[in-house]
Amino acid sequence: MSNTVKVAVTGAGGQIGYSLVFRIASGELFGPDTKVVLSLLEIPQAVKALEGLAMELQDCAFETLAGIEINSDAQAGFDGVNWAILVGAKPRGPGMERKDLISENGPIFTGQGKALQRGAADMRCVVVGNPCNTNALIAAKNAGDVPFNRFSAMTMLDENRARYQLAAKAGVDISQVRNMTIWGNHSATQYPDFFNATIGGKKATDVITDHEWLQGEFITTVQKRGAAIISARGKSSAASAANAALDHVKNFTRPTEDGNWFSAAVPSDGSYGVEEGLIFSFPLRTKEDGSYEIVQGLAHNDFAQEKLAKTQEELKQEREVVKDLL
Numbered sequence: 369m370s371n372t373v374k375v376a377v378t379g380a381g382g383q384i385g386y387s388l389v390f391r392i393a394s395g396e397l398f399g400p401d402t403k404v405v406l407s408l409l410e411i412p413q414a415v416k417a418l419e420g421l422a423m424e425l426q427d428c429a430f431e432t433l434a435g436i437e438i439n440s441d442a443q444a445g446f447d448g449v450n451w452a453i454l455v456g457a458k459p460r461g462p463g464m465e466r467k468d469l470i471s472e473n474g475p476i477f478t479g480q481g482k483a484l485q486r487g488a489a490d491m492r493c494v495v496v497g498n499p500c501n502t503n504a505l506i507a508a509k510n511a512g513d514v515p516f517n518r519f520s521a522m523t524m525l526d527e528n529r530a531r532y533q534l535a536a537k538a539g540v541d542i543s544q545v546r547n548m549t550i551w552g553n554h555s556a557t558q559y560p561d562f563f564n565a566t567i568g569g570k571k572a573t574d575v576i577t578d579h580e581w582l583q584g585e586f587i588t589t590v591q592k593r594g595a596a597i598i599s600a601r602g603k604s605s606a607a608s609a610a611n612a613a614l615d616h617v618k619n620f621t622r623p624t625e626d627g628n629w630f631s632a633a634v635p636s637d638g639s640y641g642v643e644e645g646l647i648f649s650f651p652l653r654t655k656e657d658g659s660y661e662i663v664q665g666l667a668h669n670d671f672a673q674e675k676l677a678k679t680q681e682e683l684k685q686e687r688e689v690v691k692d693l694l
């Protein structure tokens with residue numbers, strides 16, 4: 369017997385949407401025994417493009433795709449959804465920081481937050497559209513009685529970027545790099561934590577002896593990778609962002625392998641001194657029962673404490689800017 373999962377993707381007509389929806393429909397996300405109903409959302413002007421996207425999805429003849437719905441109304445689009453992947457938002461251009469998008473993109477998430485109350489009892493939401501931590505906060509605060517911990521924002525792309533950089537520097541296969549945490553905001557203040565990362569089961573700082581590189585170039589490369597892609601490609605990352613969104617949902621829907629963890633921005637419960645209620649990226653583990661926990665007990669020296677304080681401060685400032693939307 370097969371289950372059916374309904375997945376909403378907003379901004380499905382955009383760049384990330386085009387890389388994302390086929391992989392969800394193919395069975396990659398929930399496995400070959402789970403049928404997927406895709407609920408595609410767009411602004412009214414882009415609904416026509418979604419009709420074309422739906423034709424292409426049909427033409428893939430995916431055996432796991434049980435249906436496609438197209439909507440420009442979030443209330444209708446989120447009806448009965450199990451997962452809502454909120455991508456629909458404007459991307460930044462060259463020279464901008466992601467928080468410069470806040471006034472334009474923030475209001476999108478008030479209406480979508482309200483509409484998410486129509487989701488299924490187990491509804492989970494991940495915000496990809498930037499600035500994603502603060503947009504997730506807006507959605508969660510507008511979602512009435514939907515539990516706060518159903519909302520997350522994506523820092524998985526940052527984690528993947530950080531793992532690649534460490535693997536390349538150490539000259540090892542990327543599978544060797546584990547325990548990579550992105551702390552804080554999906555922004556240039558994020559802290560990619562090499563101190564607690566491991567390479568081949570050893571501390572990354574024992575394997576990579578160039579600590580100047582770890583404390584300098586490694587961190588800034590990860591923090592500014594999005595901007596580097598915009599500068600090289602003329603558009604922001606899309607396929608890698610879609611790939612990370614899939615990794616994010618997989619991480620939340622499967623128990624985490626022993627000894628490892630993954631990064632996502634979730635409501636702080638006060639762990640590591642982060643103000644309760646901020647949507648902050650932490651190391652997480654998904655348990656057998658499907659709930660997640662924040663990994664406790666990781667050490668932070670003065671260098672790390674300073675980075676954590678900086679990214680927390682930025683999130684508080686972003687929250688202040690959108691306080692009328694919360």
Ligand SMILES: NC(=O)C1=CN([C@@H]2O[C@H](COP(=O)(O)OP(=O)(O)OC[C@H]3O[C@@H](n4cnc5c(N)ncnc54)[C@H](O)[C@@H]3O)[C@@H](O)[C@H]2O)C=CC1
Binds near residue numbers: 456476498604
């Ligand atoms: N968290 C992360 O790691 C990443 C986040 N992003 C962010 O993802 C967002 C989307 O990026 P792209 O797909 O490249 O942009 P895009 O401009 O190609 O597509 C965005 C789509 O969203 C649609 N849209 C806008 N408002 C909407 C609404 N209210 N409801 C439904 N759809 C709506 C637009 O019509 C457009 O088709 C941007 O904000 C970008 O900065 C991008 C990469 C990584």
Ligand SMILES: O=C([O-])CC(=O)C(=O)O
Binds near residue numbers: 460595
């Ligand atoms: O940099 C951007 O604006 C898009 C994004 O979030 C990323 O690539 O991480």
